Amino acid sequence: MDLGARLLNGEKRAVARLITMIENNEKEAVNILKKYYNKTGKAHVIGITGPPGAGKSTLTDKLIKQLRKEGKTIGVIAIDPTSPFTGGSILGDRVRMNELSTDPGVFIRSMGTRGQLGGLSKATQGAVKILDIYGVDYIFIETVGVGQSEVDIAKNADTTLMVMVPGLGDDIQAIKAGIMEIGDVFAINKADRDGAKRTATEIEIMLDFNKTDRRPPVQKVIAIENKGIDELIVHIKEHMNYLKETGQLHKKRIKNSKLEIVDLIQQKMMNMILDRSSKEEIVDKLAKDVALRKLDPYSAGEKILEEIK
Amino acid sequence: MDRPIRVLVAKPGLDGHDRGAKVIARALRDAGMEVIYTGLRQTPEQIVSAAIQEDVECIAMSILSGAHNTLLPKVVEILQKEGVDDILVLGGGVIPDEDIPFLKEKGIKEIFTPGTPTSKTIEFIRNNIKR
Amino acid sequence: MVLKEKLDQIKETYIAYEEKVGESLKKRPERKETFESGSGEIVNRLYTPLNIENFDYEKDLGMPGSFPYTRGVQPNMYRGRLWTMRMYAGFATAEESNKRYKFLIEQGSMGLSVAFDLPTQIGYDSDHPLAEGEVGKVGVAIDSLADMEILFDGIPLDKVSTSMTINAPASVLLAMYIAVAEKQGVTPEKLRGTIQNDILKEYIARGTYIFPTEASMRLITNIFEYCSKEVPQWNTISISGYHIREAGSTAAQEVGFTLADGIAYVEAAINAGLDVDTFAPRLSFFFNAHNDILEEVSKFRAARRLWAKIMKERFNAKKPKSMQLKFHTQTGGSTLTAQQPENNIVRVAIQTLAAVLGGTQSLHTNSKDEALALPTEESVRTALRTQQIVAYESGAADTVDPLAGSYFIEAKTKEIEEEAMEYIRKIDEIGGAPRAIDNGYIQQEIMDAAYNYQRDIENGKRIIVGMNKFQTKEEPPKGLLRVDPIVGELQKKKLKDLRARRDNELIKERLENLRKACEGNDNLMPYILDAVRVYATLGEICGVMRKVFGEYQQSIQL
Numbered sequence: 001m002d003l004g005a006r007l008l009n010g011e012k013r014a015v016a017r018l019i020t021m022i023e024n025n026e027k028e029a030v031n032i033l034k035k036y037y038n039k040t041g042k043a044h045v046i047g048i049t050g051p052p053g054a055g056k057s058t059l060t061d062k063l064i065k066q067l068r069k070e071g072k073t074i075g076v077i078a079i080d081p082t083s084p085f086t087g088g089s090i091l092g093d094r095v096r097m098n099e100l101s102t103d104p105g106v107f108i109r110s111m112g113t114r115g116q117l118g119g120l121s122k123a124t125q126g127a128v129k130i131l132d133i134y135g136v137d138y139i140f141i142e143t144v145g146v147g148q149s150e151v152d153i154a155k156n157a158d159t160t161l162m163v164m165v166p167g168l169g170d171d172i173q174a175i176k177a178g179i180m181e182i183g184d185v186f187a188i189n190k191a192d193r194d195g196a197k198r199t200a201t202e203i204e205i206m207l208d209f210n211k212t213d214r215r216p217p218v219q220k221v222i223a224i225e226n227k228g229i230d231e232l233i234v235h236i237k238e239h240m241n242y243l244k245e246t247g248q249l250h251k252k253r254i255k256n257s258k259l260e261i262v263d264l265i266q267q268k269m270m271n272m273i274l275d276r277s278s279k280e281e282i283v284d285k286l287a288k289d290v291a292l293r294k295l296d297p298y299s300a301g302e303k304i305l306e307e308i309k
Numbered sequence: 310m311d312r313p314i315r316v317l318v319a320k321p322g323l324d325g326h327d328r329g330a331k332v333i334a335r336a337l338r339d340a341g342m343e344v345i346y347t348g349l350r351q352t353p354e355q356i357v358s359a360a361i362q363e364d365v366e367c368i369a370m371s372i373l374s375g376a377h378n379t380l381l382p383k384v385v386e387i388l389q390k391e392g393v394d395d396i397l398v399l400g401g402g403v404i405p406d407e408d409i410p411f412l413k414e415k416g417i418k419e420i421f422t423p424g425t426p427t428s429k430t431i432e433f434i435r436n437n438i439k440r
Numbered sequence: 441m442v443l444k445e446k447l448d449q450i451k452e453t454y455i456a457y458e459e460k461v462g463e464s465l466k467k468r469p470e471r472k473e474t475f476e477s478g479s480g481e482i483v484n485r486l487y488t489p490l491n492i493e494n495f496d497y498e499k500d501l502g503m504p505g506s507f508p509y510t511r512g513v514q515p516n517m518y519r520g521r522l523w524t525m526r527m528y529a530g531f532a533t534a535e536e537s538n539k540r541y542k543f544l545i546e547q548g549s550m551g552l553s554v555a556f557d558l559p560t561q562i563g564y565d566s567d568h569p570l571a572e573g574e575v576g577k578v579g580v581a582i583d584s585l586a587d588m589e590i591l592f593d594g595i596p597l598d599k600v601s602t603s604m605t606i607n608a609p610a611s612v613l614l615a616m617y618i619a620v621a622e623k624q625g626v627t628p629e630k631l632r633g634t635i636q637n638d639i640l641k642e643y644i645a646r647g648t649y650i651f652p653t654e655a656s657m658r659l660i661t662n663i664f665e666y667c668s669k670e671v672p673q674w675n676t677i678s679i680s681g682y683h684i685r686e687a688g689s690t691a692a693q694e695v696g697f698t699l700a701d702g703i704a705y706v707e708a709a710i711n712a713g714l715d716v717d718t719f720a721p722r723l724s725f726f727f728n729a730h731n732d733i734l735e736e737v738s739k740f741r742a743a744r745r746l747w748a749k750i751m752k753e754r755f756n757a758k759k760p761k762s763m764q765l766k767f768h769t770q771t772g773g774s775t776l777t778a779q780q781p782e783n784n785i786v787r788v789a790i791q792t793l794a795a796v797l798g799g800t801q802s803l804h805t806n807s808k809d810e811a812l813a814l815p816t817e818e819s820v821r822t823a824l825r826t827q828q829i830v831a832y833e834s835g836a837a838d839t840v841d842p843l844a845g846s847y848f849i850e851a852k853t854k855e856i857e858e859e860a861m862e863y864i865r866k867i868d869e870i871g872g873a874p875r876a877i878d879n880g881y882i883q884q885e886i887m888d889a890a891y892n893y894q895r896d897i898e899n900g901k902r903i904i905v906g907m908n909k910f911q912t913k914e915e916p917p918k919g920l921l922r923v924d925p926i927v928g929e930l931q932k933k934k935l936k937d938l939r940a941r942r943d944n945e946l947i948k949e950r951l952e953n954l955r956k957a958c959e960g961n962d963n964l965m966p967y968i969l970d971a972v973r974v975y976a977t978l979g980e981i982c983g984v985m986r987k988v989f990g991e992y993q994q995s996i997q998l
Contacts (some may be wrong), residue, residue, distance in 0.1 A: 013364075082343075088337065088338035088339060088344070096993060102354050102355055323570060332890055336891075346998065375578060378573070423777070424811075
């Protein structure tokens with residue numbers, strides 16, 4: 001059986017191998033995704049993001065356990081940063097989800113950001129499709145909400161769960177700008193700690209500026225004690241219902257599809273340009289000239305474009 | 310494209326001494342690998358499940374509890390049962406020399422005992438994974 | 441304090457000295473650009489009064505047996521009584537461990553130290569699936585009071601002092617010990633010993649935790665309270681830096697993180713309504729002894745002084761005993777090499793000297809083969825003899841704190857104290873040790889140090905004799921101790937028999953009582969003791985608590 005058939009057949013090893021191939025940009029995997037693309041779009045994709053130390057993995061673990069009790073199947077993509085210096089990474093999110101490792105209804109995959117331009121979102125979107133074809137009911141994408149690309153990924157989900165934690169102090173100010181638009185549901189984890197109330201108030205105040213018709217709910221949780229998890233799941237499901245009832249799900253998916261197509265075109269173009277200009281060498285040479293002020297970057301860009309015309 | 314080697318670093322058994330596992334995880338990362346770290350008290354079943362889902366090329370296990378003769382072969386056994394034959398399985402920790410032939414016979418490709426430089430482990434992984 | 445004019449004069453001669461040395465260095469450079477201590481701290485060429493400019497004998501040292509106890513907790517130290525030579529032992533079944541204890545007592549060991557196997561330490565019975573392959577491996581397997589009765593058979597519990605390396609289920613094992621004593625006709629107030637009972641360092645470094653922080657802290661304060669009334673001679677906790685150091689910390693981190701843990705326990709007990717002077721005298725500590733003897737001696741002295749100040753100034757302790765840091769020492773397991781194991785005897789001897797010159801109250805010396813396997817009887821004997829040689833032949837035990845007043849030692853003591861205090865300040869800022877563990881700060885600091893250490897060894901900056909220099913071709917060692925895998929089966933069978941013959945209805949009732957107590961606020965010790973007495977197993981008791989309290993999840997920081 002080929003990988004695609006094995007994927008449809010529900011083989012975890014096929015899922016795993018295909019994700020690797022997508023991560024490594026292998027053509028065969030793209031062909032399989034082309035073939036089975038019509039089988040995607042069924043899973044509810046949930047992006048989980050928030051500052052480091054907010055307890056995202058623990059929360060994910062608890063959400064999954066609850067959904068498993070309802071008989072739902074789950075895929076998880078946990079993304080951690082790759083070291084820009086060595087290209088290596090330590091992906092440690094499974095530590096919080098160890099009990100789920102052997103659960104046949106759960107598939108967990110860790111990914112490093114690997115730092116390629118646009119590569120991460122491409123790999124993530126590919127992995128989401130693979131899990132979707134595989135047939136899980138929910139797909140969680142967990143990222144640390146610090147880099148723009150990570151936030152972008154969370155944004156592409158159907159529902160974005162923003163996890164906050166008391167006592168971040170000024171950090172919340174920094175995140176503020178980004179979270180207004182992307183959080184569909186807010187969770188304040190470790191809500192038994194000092195400052196939980198203040199964090200809630202701060203988020204509520206920010207949400208007061210929200211001009212859309214739906215005000216995101218703010219749920220206090222204590223993930224390690226399994227408190228507030230049921231309520232959080234209700235909020236997540238309600239968001240999906242809201243998206244469906246208002247027709248926004250369709251709109252959102254059109255928007256995301258458009259973004260994805262544009263992204264793919266950009267990448268193809270880039271590759272094409274780099275290929276034509278004999279593997280970056282010409283770009284490198286021009287870059288040197290630009291740096292030495294022998295040439296300006298505008299003309300350099302035009303020069304390269306001239307070549308492929 | 311030069312893709313990173315993916316390695317699962319796991320601690321089977323109940324001992325909590327993870328200094329070695331953490332040091333090796335860091336060293337592998339600094340050697341450009343993607344390390345999936347799973348933490349303490351992993352059963353052989355959990356290790357294999359994780360290895361399959363993560364599609365790793367190598368499983369590196371650290372054990373200091375003395376249960377190596379039971380737990381390490383069990384990991385290989387379950388891998389075989391799952392039909393996986395392309396993952397390099399390694400062990401490390403306080404393992405007496407006289408146990409090493411037995412473990413190798415059971416399919417653990419190499420055993421790294423205390424005092425092994427991390428560079429040696431890195432090199433071994435690079436040279437022995439299936440690509 | 442040295443007079444100002446005198447100091448100026450020394451400064452002049454010191455400058456002259458440095459110039460002179462500088463001249464000769466041009467011809468003959470030193471072995472290294474910089475010299476570093478075992479913990480990677482810069483070590484100067486020479487120490488003079490200039491390095492301890494503000495040194496104040498009365499304030500910084502005082503006399504032995506008085507505040508701030510820098511020179512030791514007793515006025516005459518080992519001239520009165522030597523430290524307790526306590527060899528950590530235990531493996532396989534209770535029967536075999538019992539034999540080893542009797543052997544050690546015969547050989548002159550002065551106190552017992554019980555090592556439990558991992559399933560026991562994590563609160564699983566020997567027939568639990570996770571116990572597979574682990575039963576009796578790193579210590580003795582104890583499933584119920586029945587095993588404990590065998591373990592101490594023929595050992596009068598009013599005569600020995602027993603240290604038990606048990607943490608998460610400490611209350612259960614202590615209850616079993618009390619119950620065995622009852623059967624011997626020994627009342628609890630006569631019992632002497634220590635339980636490790638230090639959960640925070642399990643989260644940080646050792647890994648045999650069960651319950652989440654809050655429940656664990658409750659169990660610990662329950663023990664403090666119970667023992668202060670019922671088992672007054674028992675050391676209720678051994679706050680351990682040993683494992684923090686084994687995980688790769690520096691000497692200053694060992695002190696800083698251990699005392700920060702200590703602060704957390706004291707705060708928890710005070711918050712539970714206990715008066716500091718009722719429980720603080722029973723707190724004890726446990727440190728590591730590594731090879732850099734001068735740094736280690738300074739470390740022990742710094743820890744004593746800093747703890748005394750913390751207890752007095754931060755917690756307003758009134759009793760002198762509350763301010764005295766008493767500690768057990770174990771030589772550093774991670775300093776031993778699997779290569780040329782004989783060399784380890786020498787390392788252990790140096791470390792023993794460090795612990796004794798640092799004023800330890802008791803000492804375990806590692807055996808030469810511990811980097812390879814559990815120690816054999818012969819190697820344990822050599823390790824014990826090492827202590828006896830230091831005690832009776834070296835002279836190090838005959839005068840109190842003999843290194844005091846050394847410019848280097850006093851400068852180093854101060855440096856470690858300050859660095860440790862800096863860590864405590866940082867942990868206070870984070871919100872205390874439990875929080876600093878939860879967010880991974882402490883683990884990360886230790887890991888950074890461990891990784892640097894490893895890199896220094898690999899790039900040859902740090903020399904380990906026999907390992908990365910002076911290697912020889914070796915034959916694999918022979919005659920290592922092996923635990924018979926049959927032990928697991930044996931223990932399982934014992935459990936099965938026990939479950940068949942005990943009063944299971946009564947056990948159900950006692951466990952139900954315990955469950956209710958866990959949900960409420962009562963001290964849990966009496967409930968655990970009640971369950972233990974009727975032979976409820978460790979796994980059953982911990983199982984009840986697991987259900988109510990949940991389990992701890994480790995925080996990974998790499």
